[in-house]
Amino acid sequence: MPSALEIESVAARSLGATLRSHGFDAEHLDELVEVPRGTRAAGGIALLAHRCEGAGALGTLARLFALSLPVSVDAATAALHPHAVGDLVAAGLLEVRDAQVYATIQIQGFGPYLFASDRAAWYGEPEFVLQFTRSAHRIASAAMFPSSGRVLDLCCGAGMLGVIAADLGAQVVATDLNPRTTMFTRLNAALNGVSIDARIGDGFAAVEGERFDLIVANPPFIISPDTNRMFLTARQPVDGFCRSIAAAAEAHLTESGVCQFLAPWPVVEDEDPEERVRAWFNGFDGDVWVMEHERMDALQYAASFLDGRPEHQDDFGEWIAYYRAHRIEAIVHGLVTMQRSSPTRVRAYTTEPVEHDTPFRDHLASVFAARRRVAVEGRDWLLDAVLVPGEAVSVVYEAPLTPGARERIEVRKGSGIHYRVESDPAVAEFLGACDGQRSLRDIATLMADSRRVPVESMLDGLVAVAEESLYTGVLRAAQPFRAS
Numbered sequence: 419m420p421s422a423l424e425i426e427s428v429a430a431r432s433l434g435a436t437l438r439s440h441g442f443d444a445e446h447l448d449e450l451v452e453v454p455r456g457t458r459a460a461g462g463i464a465l466l467a468h469r470c471e472g473a474g475a476l477g478t479l480a481r482l483f484a485l486s487l488p489v490s491v492d493a494a495t496a497a498l499h500p501h502a503v504g505d506l507v508a509a510g511l512l513e514v515r516d517a518q519v520y521a522t523i524q525i526q527g528f529g530p531y532l533f534a535s536d537r538a539a540w541y542g543e544p545e546f547v548l549q550f551t552r553s554a555h556r557i558a559s560a561a562m563f564p565s566s567g568r569v570l571d572l573c574c575g576a577g578m579l580g581v582i583a584a585d586l587g588a589q590v591v592a593t594d595l596n597p598r599t600t601m602f603t604r605l606n607a608a609l610n611g612v613s614i615d616a617r618i619g620d621g622f623a624a625v626e627g628e629r630f631d632l633i634v635a636n637p638p639f640i641i642s643p644d645t646n647r648m649f650l651t652a653r654q655p656v657d658g659f660c661r662s663i664a665a666a667a668e669a670h671l672t673e674s675g676v677c678q679f680l681a682p683w684p685v686v687e688d689e690d691p692e693e694r695v696r697a698w699f700n701g702f703d704g705d706v707w708v709m710e711h712e713r714m715d716a717l718q719y720a721a722s723f724l725d726g727r728p729e730h731q732d733d734f735g736e737w738i739a740y741y742r743a744h745r746i747e748a749i750v751h752g753l754v755t756m757q758r759s760s761p762t763r764v765r766a767y768t769t770e771p772v773e774h775d776t777p778f779r780d781h782l783a784s785v786f787a788a789r790r791r792v793a794v795e796g797r798d799w800l801l802d803a804v805l806v807p808g809e810a811v812s813v814v815y816e817a818p819l820t821p822g823a824r825e826r827i828e829v830r831k832g833s834g835i836h837y838r839v840e841s842d843p844a845v846a847e848f849l850g851a852c853d854g855q856r857s858l859r860d861i862a863t864l865m866a867d868s869r870r871v872p873v874e875s876m877l878d879g880l881v882a883v884a885e886e887s888l889y890t891g892v893l894r895a896a897q898p899f900r901a902s
């Protein structure tokens with residue numbers, strides 16, 4: 419692994435511009451070096467290397483930084499101009515062996531960003547710095563990045579979440595236990611034209627006494643006995659590290675600050691997993707939404723992490739023994755969103771794996787705002803609320819196939835966090851009447867008149883439907899809720 423990356427931030431910024439000028443970005447890299455489905459790894463790389471051959475400077479850069487393959491000195495010199503190969507060797511980004519140039523790091527594209535990290539070949543090393551993974555993508559999609567204020571990228575790795583936050587306007591501090599992460603965080607900040615205050619520290623140790631508008635973390639969340647690799651499993655047993663993030667967050671959040679992190683929790687024999695997670699937030703003065711997105715049997719879980727990693731095949735028995743010792747039957751991965759806001763203390767837990775757009779942060783933000791509003795003002799406030807359907811909401815009527823059977827009605831939401839639920843004619847009528855003009859009380863009056871029943875008999879039911887619909891995003895306030 420490169421021991422030091424010593425590139426000046428001005429030079430790194432300019433390197434980012436050089437790479438982009440040749441089309442080295444997410445869009446072109448996806449086309450050029452995405453392994454086609456069904457292609458075995460080794461054959462896949464040969465195919466991609468072949469594709470790069472005819473792709474000029476972009477092909478050279480993709481071989482070097484995306485595929486970790488060598489290129490000739492001449493090709494590297496041409497593709498990296500005006501950066502001299504010798505300068506990049508001195509900075510620790512390249513190596514020259516047998517007249518071939520090798521990159522010591524890998525660089526990938528994500529949206530408008532370029533992200534440097536350790537080469538995949540170093541995966542087994544304890545201080546390996548991870549690339550932008552599926553989990554990073556998930557938390558990046560959910561994170562409610564503010565357009566100003568302070569953001570903490572906790573357990574920052576290569577600082578990629580911090581780069582996004584800084585690019586969107588925040589002042590960013592990024593911290594990690596692994597000292598190698600600071601050089602990657604600084605490099606990534608420079609490659610993307612932003613600045614980040616990168617620090618080393620265990621948990622919140624490097625930000626003692628500081629508060630943030632958003633704390634975002636993709637922590638080492640794999641439940642395993644392998645605490646050797648810092649990016650994988652934390653040193654605290656089972657879910658202890660994530661529990662400690664939940665416990666410490668409040669002291670580092672501004673008054674309505676948000677903390678979001680990916681977390682695991684075990685399904686332990688004779689224990690309710692939901693209760694276990696709820697207990698993490700017992701002392702937290704604010705709202706919490708825990709959203710489960712994956713649940714795996716313990717054996718399958720171990721296999722899925724150790725598969726395809728021949729150097730770790732022997733670890734399987736150790737992982738299984740660890741689960742037995744802790745009576746762990748299955749493992750859940752989820753997303754935690756906490757928001758400080760004293761009086762409400764909403765606790766929500768979604769056990770259905772959710773389907774969602776990327777990003778879905780706006781949906782999360784609007785659900786938090788709605789929950790807070792209802793909790794602060796009371797449900798009766800909803801009687802005067804003027805509501806409209808959320809984005810991409812439809813009510814679908816399916817005619818019965820057999821004579822005499824009832825029509826089937828389904829309410830669907832196809833954007834943000836997706837949602838689908840069977841409904842009934844009264845709910846469908848109510849949703850249809852939420853036109854942004856009439857209050858819930860007016861709608862209830864109209865519906866009661868048409869049914870010739872007292873309006874009071876409808877109010878509770880409609881308030882409950884409105885409340886649930888605000889939380890799923892099927893309805894939203896005609897006027898946006900205030901931020902707090």
Ligand SMILES: C[S@@+](CC[C@H](N)C(=O)[O-])C[C@H]1O[C@@H](n2cnc3c(N)ncnc32)[C@H](O)[C@@H]1O
Pocket residue numbers: 547548549550551553554572573574575576577578579593594595596599619620621622635636637638639648649650652653
């Ligand atoms: C799964 S990686 C994610 C890195 C990065 N946030 C990302 O999304 O790519 C977890 C990171 O947590 C760091 N880490 C592990 N234990 C830690 C601790 N006790 N305090 C702070 N960081 C820690 C690891 O070094 C690693 O960089």
